Amino acid sequence: MKKLMNAADDLVDEALAGMTAAHGDLLRVIEPNVVVRVDAPRQGKVGVISGGGSGHEPMHGGFVGTGMLDAACPGAVFTSPVPDQMLAATKAVDGGAGVLHIVKNYTGDIMNFELAAELAQSEGIEITSVVIADDVAVQDSLYTAGRRGVGGTVLAEKIVGAAAEEGQDLAAVTALCQRVQDNVRSMGMALTSCTVPAAGKPTFEIGDDEMEVGVGIHGEPGRERRKLGSADEITEALLTPILDDLPFSSGDRVLAFVNGMGGTPLIELYIVYNKVAAMCAERGVTIERNLVGSYITSLEMAGCSITLLKLDDEMTRLWDAPVHTAALRWGA
Amino acid sequence: MSDFDAAALRRFVELFADRIHERRDELTQLDSAIGDADHGINMDRGFNAARGKLAELDGSDLGATAKAVGMTLISTVGGASGPLYGTLFLRLGTAFGDRTAVAAGELGQALRAALDGVRQRGKAELDDKTMVDAMSPAVDAYEATSGDGIGAALDAAATAAAGGRDRITPLVARKGRASYLGERAANHQDPGATSTTILFESLRDAVAAG
Numbered sequence: 321m322k323k324l325m326n327a328a329d330d331l332v333d334e335a336l337a338g339m340t341a342a343h344g345d346l347l348r349v350i351e352p353n354v355v356v357r358v359d360a361p362r363q364g365k366v367g368v369i370s371g372g373g374s375g376h377e378p379m380h381g382g383f384v385g386t387g388m389l390d391a392a393c394p395g396a397v398f399t400s401p402v403p404d405q406m407l408a409a410t411k412a413v414d415g416g417a418g419v420l421h422i423v424k425n426y427t428g429d430i431m432n433f434e435l436a437a438e439l440a441q442s443e444g445i446e447i448t449s450v451v452i453a454d455d456v457a458v459q460d461s462l463y464t465a466g467r468r469g470v471g472g473t474v475l476a477e478k479i480v481g482a483a484a485e486e487g488q489d490l491a492a493v494t495a496l497c498q499r500v501q502d503n504v505r506s507m508g509m510a511l512t513s514c515t516v517p518a519a520g521k522p523t524f525e526i527g528d529d530e531m532e533v534g535v536g537i538h539g540e541p542g543r544e545r546r547k548l549g550s551a552d553e554i555t556e557a558l559l560t561p562i563l564d565d566l567p568f569s570s571g572d573r574v575l576a577f578v579n580g581m582g583g584t585p586l587i588e589l590y591i592v593y594n595k596v597a598a599m600c601a602e603r604g605v606t607i608e609r610n611l612v613g614s615y616i617t618s619l620e621m622a623g624c625s626i627t628l629l630k631l632d633d634e635m636t637r638l639w640d641a642p643v644h645t646a647a648l649r650w651g652a
Numbered sequence: 653m654s655d656f657d658a659a660a661l662r663r664f665v666e667l668f669a670d671r672i673h674e675r676r677d678e679l680t681q682l683d684s685a686i687g688d689a690d691h692g693i694n695m696d697r698g699f700n701a702a703r704g705k706l707a708e709l710d711g712s713d714l715g716a717t718a719k720a721v722g723m724t725l726i727s728t729v730g731g732a733s734g735p736l737y738g739t740l741f742l743r744l745g746t747a748f749g750d751r752t753a754v755a756a757g758e759l760g761q762a763l764r765a766a767l768d769g770v771r772q773r774g775k776a777e778l779d780d781k782t783m784v785d786a787m788s789p790a791v792d793a794y795e796a797t798s799g800d801g802i803g804a805a806l807d808a809a810a811t812a813a814a815g816g817r818d819r820i821t822p823l824v825a826r827k828g829r830a831s832y833l834g835e836r837a838a839n840h841q842d843p844g845a846t847s848t849t850i851l852f853e854s855l856r857d858a859v860a861a862g
Contacts, residue, residue: 352727373730396697398688399730427828428732431773435726435735457832464831516689519680523689536832538688543834 321520328517332374332394339381343646346385350412352404355381355392360413366484366493367391367413370422370477371406372429373398375516376537379474379616382647388481389645390419397516397619398538400428406436410445418446418490422476422497424469425453448490450497452476454506454627456565457534457543468536471579471627472504474615475639478648482641496638500629505565507534507558508625510581511548514539514618531623533557537581539618551588555595558626563603568628570604575629575639580614583622589613592624609639615647655753656802656859658712664858665706665721669699671850682843686830690731691843698729698737712752719745732828733844736774736783743769756798756805760791763809767791774827781825781837783844786816790852806856813852817845 325331336349347355361367370380371393380392390413395401410419419440423433430451437447454472458464480497488496510532513522516539523539526532531554534543549557568574578593580586593612600607608631616625629635642651672679672695679692705724709717722741726734747762748754754762767787776782793812798805821841828844830837 395730396690396694399690399694400732400734402727402730402734404727426732427774428730428734431732431735432730464834465827465829468832516693518693519684519689523684536829538829540688540829541686541833541836543832544836 321515321517323515323517325517331517332396335374335377336381336394339646346644346646347381350408352408353394353401354405354409354412355384355394356409356412357384357386357390360390361415363415364417364487365415366417366488366490367410367415367419368422368477368481368484368493369393369406369409369413369419370473371395371401371409371433372424372426373400373538375619376616378647380477383474383477383481383645385643385645386652387485387641387643387645388648389477390484397518400426400432403432403435403439406433407439410436410440410447411443414445418448420480420484420490420493420497421447421449422473422480423449423451424473425451425466426468427465446490448494450476450494450501452501454501454504455536456505456507456561470508470537471506471577471616471625472501472629474579474611475504475575475577475627475629476500478643479635479638482638482643485641496634500635503566503630504627505562506625506627507562508536508542508581508623509533509554509558510535510542510618510621510623512583512622514582514621516619535618535623537616537618539621551591552595555592555626556599559596559599562626562628563599563605566628566630568603568605568630573606573608573631573636574600575609575611575631576600576607577611577627577629579616579625579627581621581623581625582614582617583620584614584624586613589624592626596626608636654862655755656714656759657753658714658717660859660862661714661717662706663861664855665699666703667858668851668854669703671854672696672699672847675850679843679847682841682846686825686833686837686840687843688829691733691847694729694731694733695737695847698725698734701725701728714751714753715745715748717745718742718748732774733847736770736844739769739773740766756802759802760795760798760805763791763794776827779820779823780827781820781823781830781842781845782827783848785820785842786813786845786848786852789813789816790848802859806852806859810849810852810856813849817842817849820845
């Protein structure tokens with residue numbers, strides 16, 4: 321294992337200290353490891369928080385700031401945070417208008433957020449939760465834990481954060497988040513595994529001529545292993561199930577998000593985006609907005625995910641609204 | 653065999669913490685195959701914290717001791733294991749109440765309450781390929797033999813847990829991270845059922861050592 325680190329046990333704490341040093345104008349870190357917007361709580365504003373394991377940077381801490389998240393709870397690497405963190409985050413951002421929890425659909429995240437919501441409600445804070453479950457590689461059935469929350473989470477946090485920033489109430493912000501969830505689909509693939517620092521070796525072995533298709537964001541194996549294909553073939557293998565699932569059809573306006581898994585250079589992501597644009601054009605789907613870059617990652621894993629969100633006028637307007645965070649900034 | 657008291661509970665938690673620490677890499681390895689490679693790491697962190705918490709407590713209150721362990725796990729483990737193992741110990745604590753020791757039958761009722769708590773929290777049923785598949789037969793076996801005393805019943809429970817762990821290895825998972833793998837999760841030993849088996853073995857051995 322080769323990593324820029326001092327000790328595996330200190331990794332998350334030291335990274336958070338570094339974020340504070342770099343972005344003290346945007347955020348602060350409070351006990352027990354919660355990244356909070358520097359001006360929280362804002363009276364009368366709905367609080368929006370999220371959280372999850374570390375190792376997905378810039379998600380979620382990199383999205384704390386004006387027009388996006390009020391707080392983020394980073395757990396250990398690939399491990400959901402504990403309820404104490406979400407409770408502390410909720411209290412730190414509650415401006416009297418309630419707090420929305422954006423939760424990615426993983427068994428541990430669901431349970432820990434549920435426990436935190438119960439504790440916060442018992443202290444008189446109004447809580448709503450929306451579960452993001454956008455990964456079409458997983459069948460949503462009685463026989464799985466349901467679809468994973470992946471790339472759609474980034475888009476939900478941006479759009480919902482903008483709605484809270486402009487003063488929408490908890491019910492409206494919650495309904496909007498659910499609407500994003502209902503209209504977003506993703507799928508990912510991996511060229512390499514990644515190494516959880518405390519484990520010290522790659523989570524899985526993979527040959528030079530192989531790829532994992534249908535991966536989540538935790539360096540875990542995907543739905544199946546295939547022979548490595550060209551960028552166009554890979555893009556087709558990811559985008560076709562996405563297009564067919566919602567389905568996205570001719571006349572739809574979308575936000576197309578091509579995401580790197582952490583170890584893939586931007587030049588390769590643009591090759592993928594090029595094919596995404598061509599396939600959408602063939603189907604008569606208009607890409608009205610896009611995002612290309614590594615925003616929800618699996619440590620140093622090489623690979624990508626593709627996310628499509630079917631836009632409406634309000635979502636487009638809120639996507640364009642000013643945002644100022646460590647990882648996303650425009651208009652502010 | 654004497655009753656199960658706070659000293660036995662402490663020995664149990666400390667022995668389990670030792671064994672989790674010794675087998676941390678094995679558990680993480682099992683989790684790498686069908687999960688996200690953190691089970692041993694998270695359990696070791698949590699039970700090390702629970703051991704520290706026990707050192708701060710000096711009471712002989714069985715229920716309060718179990719609850720303190722549960723709260724510590726919920727606050728330190730994270731993932732799915734934190735709420736699940738935390739709930740297990742919280743429910744034991746609630747069932748023990750303010751007693752300083754329980755007899756074989758009462759320990760069985762507490763274990764049954766803990767199993768119900770784990771099922772409710774994780775919404776898992778038998779054959780979903782989770783810790784429930786080790787815990788459920790263990791509790792059944794305990795109840796069936798509790799008339800023979802705590803030692804004999806815990807011996808039967810540990811054997812049944814291991815049997816449950818091995819029985820589900822061929823199955824496809826229906827809950828937790830392993831469920832995303834579909835057929836690929838079949839023929840892999842489940843990490844949660846493995847740690848739960850270690851839990852029952854530790855309980856048996858801690859009581860036998862008393």
